[in-house]
Amino acid sequence: MPTKFEVNGKPVSVNVEARTTLADCLRHHLRLTGTHVGCEHGVCGACTVIVDGDAVRSCLMLAAQAEGSKVVTVEGLSNDEALTPLQASFRRHHALQCGFCTPGMITTAHALLSEEPDCDADRVREVLSGNLCRCTGYISIVEAVLDARSAYKKPNGNA
């Protein structure tokens, strides 16, 4: 079925089977393979993308349901080769090892910090509880997200 939406600021038009998830549409039809598919049933969080400002699991959404929406994937967070402050913080804190969960961690943390730049460690842990990592033990990921908060605060100091 023909479906139109926006990905990373650009309008896209795809023709997919109705059963196609947004995750598979992004990877197979739009070749945006930064979004990883781990469990395909909404448990691991690797496929997290941002739809109309909200972090969502793209394996638990049909591509057809994204009609008319603005979708942001991990590729859309940086518009050049440079790392975003959040990505740089992940690197600085060794917050990844194999990298499979990283796109979902980054998109989830980006959505969180965009809305709640003053969140505390407990809130970061709560939000990231929906993303599984089998390498790091999470401590370095939480530290990286906390360290990136300053980049999301408005210049006047208010959230």
Added chain:
Amino acid sequence: MKLPPLEYACPTSLSEAVALLAAGGGEARALAGGQSLMPMLAFRVVAPALLVDLRKLPELREIEISADGVRLGAMVRWRDIEDDERLTAAHPLLKAAVAHVAHYQIRNRGTVGGSIAHADPAAEMPGIAVTCDAEIAATGAAGQRTIRAADFFLSALTTALKHDEIITEIRLPAWPAKRRWGFREFARRRGDFAMAAAALFYDQDAAGKAINAHVGMIGVGDRPCRLPEVEALLNGRTIDEATIERAAEITSATVDAQEDIHASAAYRRSLAGTMVERALRSAAA
């Protein structure tokens, strides 16, 4: 795995959505937030021929608070409940329970109507509906009807909803400002389904004794239930430490606990008592 082949429709009116479900004759399913249905499709537990997406029915997204209570449109998301400051006073038990629902990303899409229709015995919203004597409004080919939560949940993943009916709203009776309440849930990891949870409230008479006690249990049997023996104990008593301990004992002795891969029935009975004990202690504090 990948979803089974299916067709997709996105109607712009409730009557059109009902007509599509009716024409599907049991092979069509309503799609709300999809946070339970999509995994069911991925596991091929269900394989409907048609999904009827309710996302273009904005009238199902409203939260209305009045002297009659709280009306939650079926497409209200967990996130909407979290963000609605009015509910802290209008229904603190609902607000506390919803804080335990799933994870951040799922709370951005999952809906109250979807959770009620899915009827997972360990889900919070069906448990709150049963505990609070909620009414579930549904519209089908035969028109509208209202179903009491106590009559709605038949067993795990099985409800009184007919194949052509769509839940439109959940009505929670008004919440008195001085009502005492508690909610306690145990899950191994944050956001996971409850291994057991207790949702309860009571009012107090002029002498401070409990009246109108409602004690609900989630995640222990094949559907959420009330515990009438515990309610009978609480009514007319001061909720002191001795009463709380007795309530926990009666809970463990009377709940119909099931065994599954997560826990034995004996463990669940014990846990259920502990959850009621802790919820009561926080209610009485």
